[in-house]
Amino acid sequence: MPRFDTLNSAWMVWDSPAPAPEGAVLEYTRELERFLADIERRAFRIAQVALRDADDALDAVQDAMFKLTKSYASRPSSEWRPLFFRILENCIRDLQRRRTVRQRVMTWLPGPKEDPDNEAQDPLDQVADSAPPIPEKLMQAQAMQQLEKSLRALPARQREAFVLRTFEGMDVAETASAMGCSQGSVKTHYSRAVHALRAQLGEVW
Amino acid sequence: MSEQDHQAFEKRSRELFQESVDGLDMRIRSRLTQARSAALEAASSSRPALLGWKVWAPAAGVSAAAILGMVLWLGSPVQHRSAILADAQSSFEDLDLLASSDEGSGDAIEMLQDDIDFYDFADKAVNSVPPA
Structure with missing residues (x-):
């Protein structure tokens, strides 16, 4: 099972790997593009579930893409997926930390408690869709919203295990690589996540 | 929960996610x-970073964070300082939050550096209040 124990320190390494032949670079760049194109939408939704904000989710995905392509593009392509999701999860946690600290700072400040980065919403986003809602689609959207809400209430590791196993379809070994823990821990986190979600969502969900 | 229920739950969750x-x-x-293209372009045009930046970044980050903390502390009006003291428990929680760093995560200093515009805004907001 591939492990990435040096991931943290690898970000601090300033030397690039030895240059690869041009043809090889072109080939793995193409392969990397295919990989990212395949994964980006799911990655976005996974980040959005955790962060509850589309722009933050886009930032997290873009950051993860940059870090993967910059530092790990030359790694075997079989390692990219767990690596990418491990980086993404770290980006998500960094954003959550940043948000928490900002909220604390804002409570200290005099005057209106508004974050300067809270941009005005696009008025078009507020316009109701003219097409009549399709009941089945509506029910599905509501069910997904319930699932997202319940996922956000889970401890981070349980949420991570659930989204990687269920949404991303990773097996236990790959999930363990992505989470940087043992396969046993993955099974435990996953099992607890499923039980908690079932308890919250009820039998009828 | 039976194995069948378990599988049905997984299947429904997966389908809803894929639908979304x-x-x-x-x-x-x-x-x-656009993000993908930018990442690939940056990777293909990347060059080894300057030695100085990477070596001095952590030290500079610590200094910036210390200065920032002092500015926010000394620059805040008295009533805000007492509020901060009253909220000391929360502050320690924040320190804990900043100090914690998961493996592979950008560290807290990096986070502060990235957020420098926000702290600049916070500093100005604190100093814009006339003294009581």
Whole structure:
């Protein structure tokens, strides 16, 4: 099972790997593009579930893409997926930390408690869709919203295990690589996540 | 929960998730494509970073964070300082939050550096209050 124990320190390494032949670079760049194109939408939704904000989710995905392509593009392509999701999860946690600290700072400040980065919403986003809602689609959207809400209430590791196993379809070994823990821990986190979600969502969900 | 229930739950969760992925609007799709292109372009044009920047970044980050802390502390009006003291428990929680760093995560100093505009705004907001 591939492990990435040096991931943290690898970000601090300033030397690039030895240059690869041009043809090889072109080939793995193409392969990397295919990989990212395949994964980006799911990655976005996974980040959005955790962060509850589309722009933050886009930032997290873009950051993860940059870090993967910059530092790990030359790694075997079989390692990219767990690596990418491990980086993404770290980006998500960094954003959550940043948000928490900002909220604390804002409570200290005099005057209106508004974050300067809270941009005005696009008025078009507020316009109701003219097409009549399709009941089945509506029910599905509501069910997904319930699932997202319940996922956000889970401890981070349980949420991570659930989204990687269920949404991303990773097996236990790959999930363990992505989470940087043992396969046993993955099974435990996953099992607890499923039980908690079932308890919250009820039998009828 | 039976194995059958378990599988049905997984299947439904997966289908709903995939449905939401397929329903992403064009704005999001376009921005994801742009992000991918930018990441690939940056990787293909990247050069070894300057030695000085990486070596001095952690020290500079610690200094910046210390200065920032002092500015926010000394620059805040008295009533805010007492509020801060009263909220000391929360402050320690924040320190804990900043100090914690998961493996592979950008560290707290990096986070502060990235957020420098926000702290600049916070400093100005604190100093814009006339003394009581």
